[in-house]
Amino acid sequence: MKIGIIIFSNTGNTLSLAERIGVALKKGGLTVRTEQITTDGDPQKMGDNIKFKNIPKADPYDAIIFGSPVWAFSLCPVMKEYLSEMGPLKGKKIALFTTKMIPFHWMGGYNAISKMKKLVEAKNGKVLGSGIVAWKKKGPAKNVDEVIDNISGLF
Secondary structure: OEEEEEEOOOOOHHHHHHHHHHHHHHHOOOEEEEEEOEEOOOHHHOOOOOOEEEOOOOOOOOEEEEEEEEEOOEEOHHHHHHHHHOOOOOOOEEEEEEEEOOOOOOOOHHHHHHHHHHHHHHOOOEEEEEEEEEOOOOOOOOOHHHHHHHHHOOO
């Protein structure tokens, strides 16, 4: 099975989690590639006018893991626009994860996952599971290993 981990990462936290999920999947014998969605300019200044520099394609993968930060208690606009614009996901197995700084998942984490799930299902993707990691300002997040195990265990 060929798995794509497609993420947007502004600070590097989402990317670091994606890389760790990739390592866990590769240990299980799966083929994994991590791709980043990038913008042409500062995404925090673009508002609703997102201009993409790199737009990863879903076609090469049997399964996809989408990862995004939470911004302003919701799904990051870059990931929202990417998922809205992408082609069909028919037959694709999908997992989702978000990263955030506020420790309570009800403060944006659940909302972001819900929005991602609706966007993926509108493209006929099958969401198998999801995870939320809340980073601490000092030290590692408590549930990083749990989220890695849960997501990698889906495939």
